[in-house]
Amino acid sequence: MSTQDDPRQQATRRTLRRMLFVTVGMFGFGFAMVPFYNVFCDITGLNGKTADGPAQTLQESRIDSDRTVTVEFIANLNQAMPWEFRPEVNKMQVQPGKAYTVRFYAHNNSGREVVAHAVPSVAPGLAAKHFHKTECFCFTEQRFGADEGRWMPVRFMVDPELSDKHNELTLSYTFFDTGARTAAAPKGLEAVHPSTQTN
Missing domain, CATH: 1.20.5 (Single alpha-helices involved in coiled-coils or other helix-helix interfaces)
Known part of the structure; x- marks a missing residue:
């Protein structure tokens, strides 16, 4: 057996x-x-991720004046954050090779200090590598005091090498509460109160 x-x-x-x-x-x-x-x-760039840091200085030497690209701006909040978060404009017509600036407004309604981080994404994903930012609040964590609001600039350029089949891009940001309390206050950003904010 x-x-x-x-x-x-x-x-x-x-x-x-x-x-x-x-x-x-x-x-x-x-x-x-x-x-x-x-x-x-x-x-x-398949997943729409953009660079984690600023691109090299944008040089407007090859502006494609014969072409325009529509860039849509979207602001999202995560973790049910009690914030206001919105772009200054919903859409912008841009010429590839030319630098532009758009602002996003964020306001902390949580009643406490919050350290947050914005994560950018570009759609369609294949176009992400042709969307360059030299200034962006997404590069660092942002500290907001209770009831603090702030306009935050994004300086960007669409690469002239972007395929002609991409005439519409979407730049979206999602704000996350990192749970930290020690981020340095951002420099060069305009802190405002809701009663004094202007578009």
Whole structure:
């Protein structure tokens, strides 16, 4: 009886070992794919991510005056943040190669100090690598006191290399409450109170 069970037990152990190796391999492959995916998205812009820091100084040397691109601006809040967050304008007609500035207004209605971080995204995703920002409140965390409001500028340029099939772009920001309380106050931004804000 034992001679008949031994081959079966050995076969079972081999199968279990193989399944274990496959399972471990799948987990390892999944973890390894994360950095590869991030690099791929950074190169192709497929996920709509924009650069984490400012682009080089924008030089208006190759303005495509024969073409206009519509840029739509969207402001979102995450984590049910009791804030006001909106763009100064909803849409803007821009010429590729020319630098523009748009402002976003944020107001902290939470009744407490909040440190927040804005995450940008450009759609369609393939156009993200052609959307350049030299100034943006998204580059650093922003500290807002209770009942503080602020206009925050974004200086950007659409690359003339943007494909002709992309005539409409969407720049969206989502504000997150980071839960931190120690971010440095932003420099060069106009702090305003709702009673004194102007468009």
